[in-house]
Amino acid sequence: MKPKVYIDGKEGTTGLQIYDRLAARADIELLLIDEDKRKDPAERKKFLNEADLVFLCLPDDAAREAVSMVENPATRIIDASTAHRTAQDWAYGFPELSQLHRALICKSKRVSNPGCHATGFISSVYPLSAMGVLPKDYPLTCFSLTGYSGGGKKMIAEYEGEKGGALYSPRIYGLNLRHKHLPEMQLRCGLTRPPVFSPVVDDYYKGMATTISLHNDLLSCGKSAKAVWETLADYYRDQAFIHVAPLGGETPMLAANTLAGRDTLTLVVCGNETHTTVTALFDNLGKGASGAAVQNMNLMLGFPETTGLNL
Numbered sequence: 001m002k003p004k005v006y007i008d009g010k011e012g013t014t015g016l017q018i019y020d021r022l023a024a025r026a027d028i029e030l031l032l033i034d035e036d037k038r039k040d041p042a043e044r045k046k047f048l049n050e051a052d053l054v055f056l057c058l059p060d061d062a063a064r065e066a067v068s069m070v071e072n073p074a075t076r077i078i079d080a081s082t083a084h085r086t087a088q089d090w091a092y093g094f095p096e097l098s099q100l101h102r103a104l105i106c107k108s109k110r111v112s113n114p115g116c117h118a119t120g121f122i123s124s125v126y127p128l129s130a131m132g133v134l135p136k137d138y139p140l141t142c143f144s145l146t147g148y149s150g151g152g153k154k155m156i157a158e159y160e161g162e163k164g165g166a167l168y169s170p171r172i173y174g175l176n177l178r179h180k181h182l183p184e185m186q187l188r189c190g191l192t193r194p195p196v197f198s199p200v201v202d203d204y205y206k207g208m209a210t211t212i213s214l215h216n217d218l219l220s221c222g223k224s225a226k227a228v229w230e231t232l233a234d235y236y237r238d239q240a241f242i243h244v245a246p247l248g249g250e251t252p253m254l255a256a257n258t259l260a261g262r263d264t265l266t267l268v269v270c271g272n273e274t275h276t277t278v279t280a281l282f283d284n285l286g287k288g289a290s291g292a293a294v295q296n297m298n299l300m301l302g303f304p305e306t307t308g309l310n311l
């Protein structure tokens, strides 16, 4: 019997991208709700309980409500929203972080998909912290560029409709320094202080560049860009979805849309004897959302991790 899969919120930006990755798959049965009933709670409840695995591609409150509708103990959930990313009883859907993360995803009934900015931040900070290069109390700063599809249908409409001058230029947001991804960044990396985080949205559809900046003399060990690069290259050497570029990168500038349309993430380490930057390049809708969600589904259902993905 093929596992039955339902995407709640399939008509949204993340949901459609998951659908695109699954539509042609013969190893699952996709359950499709009637278009005119896609927000009908009773109909959604039926689908949520009929499925072996559901993706929640909904705003946070609707995701919480959807979880409360699930009564079938066999139904497994991957939540793409922020609602459960710091919940201790949910597995954190970032399998490359450790064997334990991967094992918990494989067996868990509840998996929370990482936030897009958080994915970029954690991909560099977690290994450096786990390998003892970065002290847990390091005063981290991070800036993160994203395309406008990161803001979902509403922001896409803003950028693709008649727009004013400001939307033609990069915009720094999250100015209260309390962006919703900060709790998962801090908790999942075990940091004792939250980073100073500045997200930036710009006038292109998708793609991200998330950068942390380090003073080498404040690192616990390996006080050079080369040592940071070696640590990351070694940590991710066997991963299909995360690659580490040669030290210094391969281009004189880093374009945030380099990996648009792909489900992989590339880390670029730059710097010198005194300072280091690490930049994660990826697609907010690939490794930053839908691609990661499908990767998690494959692990949960026992399929090859790379099935149906744009490596």
Ligand SMILES: NC(=O)C1=CN([C@@H]2O[C@H](COP(=O)(O)OP(=O)(O)OC[C@H]3O[C@@H](n4cnc5c(N)ncnc54)[C@H](OP(=O)(O)O)[C@@H]3O)[C@@H](O)[C@H]2O)C=CC1
Binding pocket: 008, 009, 010, 011, 012, 013, 014, 015, 038, 039, 040, 056, 057, 058, 059, 060, 062, 080, 081, 082, 114, 115, 116, 149, 150, 151, 152, 153, 154, 284, 285, 288, 289
């Ligand atoms: N876009 C991105 O790059 C990323 C998004 N995410 C997260 O994924 C989730 C979805 O985001 P995104 O796809 O961008 O958002 P969108 O606004 O593009 O899509 C959300 C979808 O949910 C539908 N919806 C809203 N309320 C309900 C409800 N009560 N019942 C059923 N459907 C409902 C909306 O309907 P309607 O079409 O009528 O508006 C819409 O189709 C969010 O939590 C977001 O934060 C995570 C990582 C990256």
Ligand SMILES: CC(=O)N[C@@H](CCC(=O)OP(=O)(O)O)C(=O)O
Binding pocket: 080, 081, 082, 114, 115, 116, 117, 146, 147, 148, 149, 150, 151, 155, 180, 181, 199, 201
């Ligand atoms: C451009 C823009 O607004 N982007 C969104 C991030 C989208 C996202 O990752 O949402 P989740 O937190 O559900 O993962 C933001 O920064 O709030």
